[in-house]
Amino acid sequence: MPEVDLVFPRAYVEFVNPADESEVLRCDLTWLTSSFMCIFGQGCQGIYADAPDVGCCTLGAHFADKDDEKRVAAYVGMLDDELWQQKPKGRKVRTNDWVEVDEDGERKTLTTIVDGQQACVFHNRNDFHLGAGCALHALAYVIGKNPVETKPDVCWQLPIRRTFRTVERQDGTTYTEVSIGEYDRRGWGPGGHDLDWYCSGNTEAHVAVEPVYVTHEAELVALMGRAAYDELVRHCDAHVRSRSALALHPADPH
Structure with missing residues (x-):
């Protein structure tokens, strides 16, 4: 239907x-x-036809406010190579590795293009050992938190x-x-x-x-x-x- x-x-x-x-x-x-x-991973077609495995993570997430970004930053610091496919190798994660400013001056999660598909930098692709999905979402289960605590406000809402x-x-x-x-x-x-x-x-x-x-x-x-x-x-x-x-x-x- x-x-x-x-x-x-x-x-x-x-x-x-x-x-x-x-x-x-x-x-x-x-x-x-x-x-x-x-139904991400269970029939979700993605908001764009050319990125069916990305769900609604294609555009990245705008932060609600400074507190939202600060809270997420604390959890970004907990991500390792096992959870985050695009984690910078061999150095400490910097803010500009995962935050960008859009054309309206609003801060949001960085988007990257991998194999021709744009998505939030925290979106692990299909070839990752955990499969496609959000690194911050995966982290929540590893540390015994609800994803409400680890992800940007707009994502969990x-x-x-x-x-x-x-x-x-x-x-x-x-x-x-x-x-x-x-x-x-x-x-x-x-x-x-x-x-x-x-x-x-x-x-x-x-x-x-x-x-x-x-x-x-x-x-x-x-x-x-x-x-x-x-x-x-x-x-x-x-x-x-x-x-x-x-x-x-x-x-x-x-």
């Missing part, structure tokens, strides 16, 4: 963050209770999308709306519509046994906080018990 339409009926829930009353969480129940899972908006009530008070939903191809900006394949709306990737809010607990806790996540689980559980056909993600098996 081809990728589903980007616009379809969705169910949402809003609730005050139990840990911060100035925040209201607005969560996409349709996405969070869907059967999506990352995808395809969950968190956005912030200031909302003014009729009485003049304001609150911060924190939206948690699906990072579909529109989230990539105008260029997202040019991607040759994208996972979140494809039936091929909606094959998980458990829903997103369960399989992505670590990511959601990092994005929302534990108290808000626990409240989200309560709403998702209720939604799963009562949802109608209109509340199902169209890429889910029916």
Whole structure:
């Protein structure tokens, strides 16, 4: 089945963050209770047809802020030749070995071209002894961490999308709306519509046994906080018990 339409009926829930009353969480129940899972290495076609084994790592990862880059740098220092195919040989890793500045002055992970395919410098190719995949992701399992801790923010968040908006009530008070939903191809900006394949709306990737809010607990806790996540689980559980056909993600098996 081809990728589903980007616009379809969705169910949402809003609730005050139990840990911060100035925040209201607005969560996409349709996405969070869907059967999506990352299928990298299990049928992922890559966002570009000429790089099917690279997944969504073709363009490198923009750092959210200085703290994001600093955190990743600490783990880059732990990578060895067994985990990182493109690790510089015979010397200490320098920042410019893995960080570059794009045309807009934003810092991101370096991209390199190997055998004609562009990808993030941390993406190990098929001929590596570990196979294709992220060196920082592999490191997480070696040192007993979750990849949420070792990878750039944008990498572990995808395809969950968190956005912030200031909302003014009729009485003049304001609150911060924190939206948690699906990072579909529109989230990539105008260029997202040019991607040759994208996972979140494809039936091929909606094959998980458990829903997103369960399989992505670590990511959601990092994005929302534990108290808000626990409240989200309560709403998702209720939604799963009562949802109608209109509340199902169209890429889910029916």
